[in-house]
Amino acid sequence: MLLTLLGTASARADSAHSARSGGASVKYPAVTGLKCTTGEKTRCPRGSLLRLSGVHLDSTRTVVFLGKRGKRDDRRVRPRTASPHRVLVRVPSRARSGRVRVIASAISATSPRLRILPKPTPPPLVPTSGPLAGVFPIRGEHDYGTAINRFGAGRGHQGQDVLADCATPLVAAVAGTVTSTRYHSAAGNYVVITSDDGTSQVYMHMLKRATVKRGRRVAAGDPLGEVGQTGRASACHLHFELWTAPGWRAGGAPVDPLRLLKALDFAS
Numbered sequence: 277m278l279l280t281l282l283g284t285a286s287a288r289a290d291s292a293h294s295a296r297s298g299g300a301s302v303k304y305p306a307v308t309g310l311k312c313t314t315g316e317k318t319r320c321p322r323g324s325l326l327r328l329s330g331v332h333l334d335s336t337r338t339v340v341f342l343g344k345r346g347k348r349d350d351r352r353v354r355p356r357t358a359s360p361h362r363v364l365v366r367v368p369s370r371a372r373s374g375r376v377r378v379i380a381s382a383i384s385a386t387s388p389r390l391r392i393l394p395k396p397t398p399p400p401l402v403p404t405s406g407p408l409a410g411v412f413p414i415r416g417e418h419d420y421g422t423a424i425n426r427f428g429a430g431r432g433h434q435g436q437d438v439l440a441d442c443a444t445p446l447v448a449a450v451a452g453t454v455t456s457t458r459y460h461s462a463a464g465n466y467v468v469i470t471s472d473d474g475t476s477q478v479y480m481h482m483l484k485r486a487t488v489k490r491g492r493r494v495a496a497g498d499p500l501g502e503v504g505q506t507g508r509a510s511a512c513h514l515h516f517e518l519w520t521a522p523g524w525r526a527g528g529a530p531v532d533p534l535r536l537l538k539a540l541d542f543a544s
């Protein structure tokens with residue numbers, strides 16, 4: 277689901293410099309980098325936001341996903357925002373892998389190659405009954421907050437926040453293997469569990485380090501720790517992410533986990 281840049285930014289005629297023609301100074305745009313909302317620099321799923329960085333990008337009117345040679349698979353879109361050093365654009369639903377061009381009036385600049393991935397489809401719901409049933413991860417009173425707590429809120433909120441009192445017990449929603457447990461300045465204490473189908477669940481802002489070690493198998497309902505507000509958080513809450521296979525930071529993409537959470541919540 278992400279894009280892949282093969283090769284590095286080519287400077288060529290797109291090169292970033294100002295030239296004088298007939299006394300007028302022309303600012304040539306140049307694209308030097310790409311970054312997908314998933315955090316990857318070379319791949320991006322359709323429907324995701326892509327950031328192009330470079331110089332003289334502020335007058336970008338159109339972004340063209342060039343795809344293969346020839347114009348037939350070109351997909352032209354308007355940028356969502358354009359500033360001197362960055363352009364934000366949504367990857368069109370029919371974009372193909374290839375370079376990306378920014379067009380500012382008559383001048384254009386082309387990025388390195390980007391690999392377009394299919395739009396992520398929501399992973400199947402974890403069963404809410406039976407032997408493989410999932411469990412709602414917060415064992416106590418909770419609520420889903422407001423619009424700002426939703427997946428996709430603001431720029432790049434990749435999970436759903438569930439508000440609960442500090443120190444409310446937190447359990448694994450889904451069985452799997454602990455693939456990461458660390459502290460991060462924004463995520464706080466967090467733990468990642470990857471299920472056998474390759475999907476990952478991420479639990480952030482935990483009160484203390486997770487009580488499970490990396491590599492350990494957990495069943496749905498196994499204790500992970502407690503709800504907290506470590507990292508960048510203004511109140512105690514669980515920031516919960518759901519990633520498609522092959523999982524968190526392994527090539528998967530985040531998808532809206534609210535449907536899963538509400539189904540588990542209803543069944544718990």
Ligand SMILES: [Zn+2]
Binds near residue numbers: 437514516
């Ligand atoms: Zn959050």
